[in-house]
Amino acid sequence: MIKKLVLAIFLLLITANLSYAMIVSSVNQGEHFPGEESNLDITIKNTINANAEDVSLNLVFTNLPFIPIGGSERSTNKLKEDKEKTLSYIVKSSQDIAPGNYNIPYVLSYTDSSNERITKQGSLGVVVSANTELKISTELDNNVLGQKGKITLKIVNSGFGDIKFVNVKINPEGYTLLSSSNDYIGNIGSDDFETSSFDVIFNENSPRLTGVIEYKDFNNNDKIENINLPLKVYSREEAVNFGVIQNSKVPIYIGIVIALIILFFIYRFIRKRLRRNNKK
Template structure:
């Protein structure tokens, strides 16, 4: 019985010693919590310097010879002269009020860093602990100042849209940010632009395109099908293009740009002789040339020049300025000509016509007009000229004189 009591007392004593040892080595100890207290600026732009402050809070027992170390990886690097490892000494407890310390570093962000949240690795150790405590999931935010989405280029096919015709408008978007852009909405404002109404309507789709994501530095082509109004005037139309999108940190952007769409058509000019007062060789008369604008667009600054050639002489100015001719309208130019006596059958009148369309594109047209030349007998037979006028007057005079003398003789006879 005594032996049993002694054995029980021995076991109890051993347990108390073991508990004391466990308490000394595995019970109370330093309990350090590390967090990223601040980054300045927040967020930091690529290529800039950021100051980060780490907070070390000891919620356990006294920590001696505390050492803090940073392990920067891309896109971060330490500034020259900045110590990687910092010896902090003793970190107190809650009882003495010296349990918190801040550790600061200045880091350079790479110029090509992608926008977003980047992890920074740090570690620490204390006295009596040879192993480092590695800390992860500490985040530094990198963000370009503005996430820029731009129109890199745009084209219309055809380049000049004829009234009443279809065209394809291609718009190329470029994401200049180093992170994705999302919820991109592109809208063509086909209503009123300034003081004028844009003469376009979407065909086959709406005037709005939506893109869920545009990759960093990515390029996205968009295509709109448009139709110009049949009565659209030839000119340059300004079309507002509205862009709305968000960046990776959900910052919203909205801006309106202006693109230009040209409406116009190649002028359709007809030139012919409207009338003439010269029909036979050796005669002089006026020739009227008519210029008709049969096209959809107006023409401006129209000038007509009658070039020199054999068979005639120009007795008036060679050049006639007519100015503007509206669509479905005409103007005339008059030239006084002397037809050579040797001309037979026809005389060619070479004309050079220069003008601009409504969008100031230059045009030059050369035409050869045929002026018919008749013989005297042909002209009389066709009723283009009258017969010999002298004979007609002689007959008239003879009739008058004969009548006069006949009347006198009649009076004398009756007086007797």
């Protein structure tokens, strides 16, 4: 019984000591993009049940793709019991940093009421976001008035982060859609592209490709990119002149064959006449 009581008191003391400490109570980070600067506000709270002096917080950037602007350490002379203090930093990331989550180690030091220097280590999380930048263009196949052709939409992700669940929806203007108006692409990585193709019959000389591209950006936010691109369609004569299509040579070949057949029969007729004349 005595042993259990001693153990309970010992655990209670440990719990009490753990609850009374200088802690990082919150972290506020401005939106951060590769190669840019952002604010990092870190709030520390005195929970040691006494005043603390010479409180300092040092961020450790060793082997990390970040550098501090204006120093990595902030301090305050005194932090009273149960009070908070916000320390502000400016952090810049490298140009080629990959968007994502990063841990920055810190060393928190203070002098307690017994004049003992206490040091605590930990880490805090920061997020590097990615701007989404899409470039869209079209390629046309057999874009001739009244004929079956193809519209191919090219989507280039020139932003720093990947995009996910990409879906294309188009609204026909000046052409008849032969395939589905909806095309699910999936994911497009940074500095990569995907295409979406639609079979159509062109009804006008100046149709437009209109619609939307739906996706989730790097931060998992729903995004919509509008599509409104002009398309050029040629008449058959223009298409032949510009080399979009080639004139069919089948009639020429048929004409040559017919001419050869006629010449063959003329040759046979003349040959028979000559034979008859020779017999006479």
